[in-house]
Amino acid sequence: MPFGALIDGRAIAGEIHQETARRAAQVKARGVQPCLVFIRAGEDAASRVYVGMKEKACAQLGFASRTQVLPATTREEDLLALLAGLNGDAAVHGILVQAPLPRHISESRIYGAVDPNKDVDGFHPVNVGKLMLGDTSGFRSCTPAGIHELLIRSGVVIEGAEVVILGRGNIVGKPMAAILVQKAKHAGATVTVCHSQTRDIAAHCRRADILIAAMGAAEFVKADMVKPGAVVIDVGVNRVPDAAVRGGSRLVGDVDFAGVRPKAGKITPNPGGVGPMTIALLMHNTMRAAERAAGLASPP
Amino acid sequence: MPFGALIDGRAIAGEIHQETARRAAQVKARGVQPCLVFIRAGEDAASRVYVGMKEKACAQLGFASRTQVLPATTREEDLLALLAGLNGDAAVHGILVQAPLPRHISESRIYGAVDPNKDVDGFHPVNVGKLMLGDTSGFRSCTPAGIHELLIRSGVVIEGAEVVILGRGNIVGKPMAAILVQKAKHAGATVTVCHSQTRDIAAHCRRADILIAAMGAAEFVKADMVKPGAVVIDVGVNRVPDAAVRGGSRLVGDVDFAGVRPKAGKITPNPGGVGPMTIALLMHNTMRAAERAAGLASPP
Numbered sequence: 225m226p227f228g229a230l231i232d233g234r235a236i237a238g239e240i241h242q243e244t245a246r247r248a249a250q251v252k253a254r255g256v257q258p259c260l261v262f263i264r265a266g267e268d269a270a271s272r273v274y275v276g277m278k279e280k281a282c283a284q285l286g287f288a289s290r291t292q293v294l295p296a297t298t299r300e301e302d303l304l305a306l307l308a309g310l311n312g313d314a315a316v317h318g319i320l321v322q323a324p325l326p327r328h329i330s331e332s333r334i335y336g337a338v339d340p341n342k343d344v345d346g347f348h349p350v351n352v353g354k355l356m357l358g359d360t361s362g363f364r365s366c367t368p369a370g371i372h373e374l375l376i377r378s379g380v381v382i383e384g385a386e387v388v389i390l391g392r393g394n395i396v397g398k399p400m401a402a403i404l405v406q407k408a409k410h411a412g413a414t415v416t417v418c419h420s421q422t423r424d425i426a427a428h429c430r431r432a433d434i435l436i437a438a439m440g441a442a443e444f445v446k447a448d449m450v451k452p453g454a455v456v457i458d459v460g461v462n463r464v465p466d467a468a469v470r471g472g473s474r475l476v477g478d479v480d481f482a483g484v485r486p487k488a489g490k491i492t493p494n495p496g497g498v499g500p501m502t503i504a505l506l507m508h509n510t511m512r513a514a515e516r517a518a519g520l521a522s523p524p
Numbered sequence: 525m526p527f528g529a530l531i532d533g534r535a536i537a538g539e540i541h542q543e544t545a546r547r548a549a550q551v552k553a554r555g556v557q558p559c560l561v562f563i564r565a566g567e568d569a570a571s572r573v574y575v576g577m578k579e580k581a582c583a584q585l586g587f588a589s590r591t592q593v594l595p596a597t598t599r600e601e602d603l604l605a606l607l608a609g610l611n612g613d614a615a616v617h618g619i620l621v622q623a624p625l626p627r628h629i630s631e632s633r634i635y636g637a638v639d640p641n642k643d644v645d646g647f648h649p650v651n652v653g654k655l656m657l658g659d660t661s662g663f664r665s666c667t668p669a670g671i672h673e674l675l676i677r678s679g680v681v682i683e684g685a686e687v688v689i690l691g692r693g694n695i696v697g698k699p700m701a702a703i704l705v706q707k708a709k710h711a712g713a714t715v716t717v718c719h720s721q722t723r724d725i726a727a728h729c730r731r732a733d734i735l736i737a738a739m740g741a742a743e744f745v746k747a748d749m750v751k752p753g754a755v756v757i758d759v760g761v762n763r764v765p766d767a768a769v770r771g772g773s774r775l776v777g778d779v780d781f782a783g784v785r786p787k788a789g790k791i792t793p794n795p796g797g798v799g800p801m802t803i804a805l806l807m808h809n810t811m812r813a814a815e816r817a818a819g820l821a822s823p824p
Contacts, residue, residue: 332657349649349650349653349654349657349662350650351649352649352653352656353648353651353652353654354649356652356653356698357632357649359632359649362649383721384721386723392707394658398656398702401701401717402698405698405717406692407692407721412721413721414719414721414723414728415716415717416714416715416716416717417701417705417714417716418714419707419712420707421683421684421712421713421714422684423684423686
């Protein structure tokens with residue numbers, strides 16, 4: 225078995241973008257331009273960067289997009305009113321409310337107020353529920369769905385694999401577990417979810433055929449926690465101080481990439497692994513929303 | 525550590541029924557009688573028994589209930605129309621569509637058509653999604669919520685425990701995993717979900733502090749698969765042939781009770797373990813639905 229092969233998230237995301245572009249041409253032929261609206265509140269620097277990347281992806285695919293920037297002092301009811309308007313606007317296919325929101329606004333109330341048919345982030349309870357139930361009519365949340373595509377398109381066998389997921393968040397850990405455990409094609413793994421309360425995380429990691437690190441702990445996964453030949457997916461984005469670089473800090477993943485790579489069968493670089501896939505799946509979901517609006521068949 | 529202690533589901537369900545009865549008295553004082561409507565289609569013998577047990581529980585608690593029995597030839601649209609009427613009937617607080625439905629009817633379409641606020645079975649995607657997200661405003665599906673209560677009220681420590689769940693069904697396995705993995709009080713377990721595609725189920729079982737068997741495989745869990753002192757919960761209901769009994773068959777669980785009991789720290793009998801809890805949680809959910817209708821606070 226070769227070791228240390230890279231799973232190229234940028235290349236695989238590029239394939240998905242090409243598929244999405246072909247589908248976009250079909251709906252445009254019917255007079256429909258896919259349209260995604262972003263909402264940001266306040267001036268979180270990372271949010272600004274993320275929304276900018278997603279806007280750029282829209283432009284590249286010929287999707288319409290616009291961003292509504294609200295002041296950090298926006299009241300929850302104003303945001304709800306804005307969502308109600310977008311829900312009712314037939315020209316808008318997808319709505320994305322960028323987290324984090326100001327603290328006085330309830331994220332769950334906001335996510336629950338997006339029309340599930342426009343919830344291309346897959347955060348509405350009805351879409352989360354469908355994902356858990358194995359009902360493919362909903363939108364799957366973009367990061368776990370993107371990781372799923374990474375695994376499939378890298379030829380990783382999921383059926384019967386021992387999967388260990390580090391992290392139980394609503395955005396990655398929990399939906400990732402639900403996707404991989406399903407009785408379905410490209411699923412059927414035995415899934416363990418570990419987190420901060422797990423007694424011996426290293427022991428769990430060492431028995432994983434597929435290890436997905438989404439804890440938000442800088443370079444937490446070391447080589448001695450990885451089974452030789454395992455597939456390692458790094459979802460983490462952690463800022464750590466580094467006096468040697470401009471700005472005094474740098475971004476690292478949840479995996480000690482240099483140490484783990486020689487032992488892993490396949491591994492995602494970070495950046496260039498999961499991140500581009502999240503955006504690719506967001507565009508894919510928006511494409512589906514537009515296809516439905518155009519009355520076209522829309523594979524999941 | 526003592527071995528073989530029984531977790532008495534009937535006694536614990538009785539405690540919950542008493543709490544529900546106290547709450548029922550409060551809503552009745554406001555002129556509201558909790559009301560649960562059952563729908564059965566066709567003449568499945570087990571469905572008839574289950575609905576009968578739930579009707580009896582309603583009667584004991586002073587809830588109103590009625591059962592609509594539809595012919596096996598009922599069309600899906602007729603069932604949907606019936607649900608629409610019940611959704612709009614303010615005197616009805618809970619609606620339970622007993623599975624299995626005739627094959628020409630889509631269970632997911634039917635479950636999705638029950639008003640989530642009356643979905644006391646917790647099968648609507650929005651309630652499934654809320655359960656997964658840790659949002660306690662929804663209804664939790666009755667069997668996993670019942671098992672959760674069994675564990676809590678038996679003094680089992682869930683936080684940090686190694687939990688292994690056998691079975692990944694939508695009714696037990698998946699929601700059970702979601703409940704126990706949450707970052708919340710009486711949760712925080714490390715959870716592994718095993719199923720028919722798992723490579724070495726026995727090895728997983730042997731490391732479980734809490735083993736929950738919901739595969740539907742008669743007496744599958746044997747003593748050599750259980751860690752000494754583990755808590756063993758048997759959800760299975762399997763009919764096996766037995767020439768020695770009247771009728772030629774008997775019901776057994778997923779656990780070889782006689783063999784496993786001496787090795788387990790605590791174990792549910794079956795019957796008398798999980799079954800009564802499912803009904804207790806159904807009544808609890810219906811109570812909550814009625815409390816909301818009466819404008820009363822309603823703890824989860």
